[in-house]
Amino acid sequence: MTLRLRHLLAGVALILLVAAGLGFLLYSRASGGFTSAVTTVPPSFFHAVKFVCVPEVGPAAGAVVPGTYKTAINVHNPNPGPVDLAKKAVIARSEDLTRGPISTKKFLTLGSDRALEIDCADIKNVLFGGKTQAVGKGFVVIESPAELDVVAVYTQLTTVGSSEDKETVTAKQGAPTFEFDRFSASFATATVGFTGGQPDTVNLSGPTTVRVDLGKLSDTACGTTANNREEVPTELVQLSLTGSGPNIGPVTVTLRPPTKHPNKESVGCIEETTNSTPGVLDLPPFGTGTADSFFDVFFEVDVQNFGVKFHNHDAKHMTTTITNKPPAEGETYEGPDVIPLFTEDEQSSPWQVQQASHVPNPPPTSPTPSPTPVHEPTPITGIGGRWENLVTFPWE
Numbered sequence: 001m002t003l004r005l006r007h008l009l010a011g012v013a014l015i016l017l018v019a020a021g022l023g024f025l026l027y028s029r030a031s032g033g034f035t036s037a038v039t040t041v042p043p044s045f046f047h048a049v050k051f052v053c054v055p056e057v058g059p060a061a062g063a064v065v066p067g068t069y070k071t072a073i074n075v076h077n078p079n080p081g082p083v084d085l086a087k088k089a090v091i092a093r094s095e096d097l098t099r100g101p102i103s104t105k106k107f108l109t110l111g112s113d114r115a116l117e118i119d120c121a122d123i124k125n126v127l128f129g130g131k132t133q134a135v136g137k138g139f140v141v142i143e144s145p146a147e148l149d150v151v152a153v154y155t156q157l158t159t160v161g162s163s164e165d166k167e168t169v170t171a172k173q174g175a176p177t178f179e180f181d182r183f184s185a186s187f188a189t190a191t192v193g194f195t196g197g198q199p200d201t202v203n204l205s206g207p208t209t210v211r212v213d214l215g216k217l218s219d220t221a222c223g224t225t226a227n228n229r230e231e232v233p234t235e236l237v238q239l240s241l242t243g244s245g246p247n248i249g250p251v252t253v254t255l256r257p258p259t260k261h262p263n264k265e266s267v268g269c270i271e272e273t274t275n276s277t278p279g280v281l282d283l284p285p286f287g288t289g290t291a292d293s294f295f296d297v298f299f300e301v302d303v304q305n306f307g308v309k310f311h312n313h314d315a316k317h318m319t320t321t322i323t324n325k326p327p328a329e330g331e332t333y334e335g336p337d338v339i340p341l342f343t344e345d346e347q348s349s350p351w352q353v354q355q356a357s358h359v360p361n362p363p364p365t366s367p368t369p370s371p372t373p374v375h376e377p378t379p380i381t382g383i384g385g386r387w388e389n390l391v392t393f394p395w396e
């Protein structure tokens with residue numbers, strides 16, 4: 001073989017190798033290869049809206065002429081259904097100063113065709129908790145899983161004159177920093193008892209909503225010790241369960257608002273079992289693998305026949321292993337700890353919640369209740385169809 005021919009063959013081989021590589025990349029993107037789990041997660045829409053709030057949020061600085069500047073950000077949901085959104089504010093300062101603070105993030109749901117205004121008072125009081133910031137300029141960032149109509153109206157009154165400007169804000173797409181998982185007919189059992197009485201295992205059903213802070217992904221995002229397993233904080237933001245026990249009668253279990261004692265959110269965590277891919281939660285639909293998930297739940301129990309309403313001071317720790325986010329059908333959180341219950345006026349009581357389980361996403365044919373009920377179940381109204389089927393079927 002001549003040297004020239006050898007060079008020619010080497011060149012052809014290299015071209016084939018590059019072509020094959022490109023083909024593989026195209027194939028893996030198109031067919032959903034190992035990278036597809038990440039790319040199938042729908043992006044969020046980020047609207048970054050400039051605000052100037054002088055002097056309400058802070059005094060003028062740099063290029064702003066002394067005067068009064070106001071910004072009103074109008075948000076409209078043009079989508080056919082409700083849209084969850086997160087809003088935060090970021091103060092902008094000039095380069096030679098320390099970077100401006102980032103406010104807390106507030107979450108809300110905007111119904112279809114509903115509108116919302118975010119003004120300077122909202123930025124100051126809601127997002128920055130009433131604290132006056134150094135400079136009254138920056139950005140409000142609105143994140144939502146669907147695109148919204150966002151228009152900012154700027155008014156200014158200075159020694160030079162007054163004016164009003166309007167700006168339509170377009171969104172950029174990016175990886176979501178949060179997701180709400182809604183379970184319309186979650187299922188739970190809780191053993192409720194009191195000293196000297198027969199404990200009841202109560203079957204409960206109703207909606208549950210969980211917020212997952214995907215944007216906080218890190219090894220120690222939930223405040224844990226580093227163990228090379230990435231995690232994301234979660235929060236149980238809605239729990240509204242209704243059921244009935246054979247001895248204690250109708251029972252409702254709802255989330256204790258953090259505004260009431262013991263003033264705690266029902267937070268949790270999802271931690272991957274193995275960190276196969278740094279920067280990705282290794283759990284479907286983001287990656288592959290399983291994860292440990294828990295919630296520390298603060299709840300209220302209303303036992304109507306006894307005319308008592310209780311809450312807990314120690315969190316009810318509920319834990320499981322999940323194979324998907326949101327949890328796959330039938331995946332069950334368990335909490336065996338006995339938790340004492342307190343009255344609304346913070347008195348201890350003989351009542352307690354014992355073993356509890358919670359299935360966010362129950363299978364269509366839910367767990368079978370006790371085959372020998374003590375008496376006919378109390379009719380239940382206003383809750384999901386799955387539970388109604390569940391209570392009526394075994395006794396029919």
Ligand SMILES: [Ca+2]
Nearest residue numbers: 219227229230
């Ligand atoms: Ca970890």
Ligand SMILES: [Ca+2]
Nearest residue numbers: 230275277280
């Ligand atoms: Ca990972």
